[in-house]
Amino acid sequence: MGALATAVRTRHEIQLRLAHARSTTDELFQVLRDDAFYERPIAERHRVIFYLGHVEAFDWNLLGQRAFGLKRFQPTFDQLFAFGIDPVGGGLPTDQPKDWPARAEVDAYNRRLRSELDWAIDKTFEQPSQGHPHILTMLDAAIEHRLMHAETLAYMFHRLPAENKKAPRAEQRWMAPQVRNRLVGIEAGPATLGLARESKEFGWDNERGMVTVDVPEFAMENHNVSNRQFLLFLQHGGYHNRALWTAADWAWREENAVEHPAFWYRDGNIWMQHGMFGDSRLQLDRPVYVSHAEASAYARWLGRKLPSEEQFHRAAYGVPGSDAQRAYPWGDGEPESRFGNFAFAHWESSPCGAHPAGASAFGVHDLVGNGWEWTRTIFAPHPGFAPMPFYPGYSANFFDGKHYVMKGGSPRTAACMLRRSFRNWFQPHYPYVYAAFRCVEE
């Protein structure tokens, strides 16, 4: 293909992806009723109105300012909506709804910056030689940043009462046989983490640098730990057995009176769960969503561990009797809905094992989709790490020994971030993520 044809294809593809990402966040905000925009569903985070401005201001600050050098038209908003909050350490925010601009002002700011950006993007593709040398990477970063917020905002909206939301459509009913979670052997073999430094594919700075490790033989649970299994842990006193928790995890549990997963609550003698659009009895066949601290305590209760990042890779992408590695657990084909619960197809989890076509070559189910997978690996750079010049803090701010790697993806993870090298991370006491887990034995 000639250079011109490649440029036309790239332009078309980028514009389609940006339009899709914008419609994803637009549709998400449309789920909320008007009065919910000034709520703060999670105490450690900003009010919703911040994120309405933030997903746009991020694009504006990165592309409009840094890449295109456009003139600012509302600098106070550029700054107000620039940064989110990482809930490690600091105190809780105390701002009030009246401290934020009116919804109509934020909508107007968003509309104007989108149209200015679209004009500048068009122009840059017409004269690529005069554009910023990293423009394609910056566009990819902007698109993925927005899609990541489409996921973390879903966790946030999940905490709002159903009256604050408009249910878009009925959730799918799943016809899935009840599965038995058992250990399957994963033979020793290679696991390749990361993305080659010279690869033309987009990847965040923490993905760059390819490392192949030899993973010794181990055994892994072939399904996620279900609500049913986790309920047994709870009924056997898991939350009150000090021996199952690290000192820091126990202190967190005590301080916050954590007695069950954040997605559960008790109504008399009945266990219930918070859904996105209403509550229901606890669905026992679904993966349990818990913090890293709770997942680790459960694993200790069984005398098991959470997998390392390398073990996740080996079980997900390795092939028995071979050194070959796949792009996805199901093979090298692009993500499709039959392979797993991801890419915004559903608001809620599906039963464990409902996507057998997506199982890995070792027969491990739901490794990608239906909930991120906690690992016991502390988030750290691959060798030769270099921060992205236009977003130096994206990963480096979290190399503090206080965040754990999650792999895989949830029902609200965009298809592009299901790639093998993608790494997510959270601190161990943040309980609102669509994060599932399974255990290993070594």
Ligand SMILES: [Fe+2]
């Ligand atoms: Fe952000």
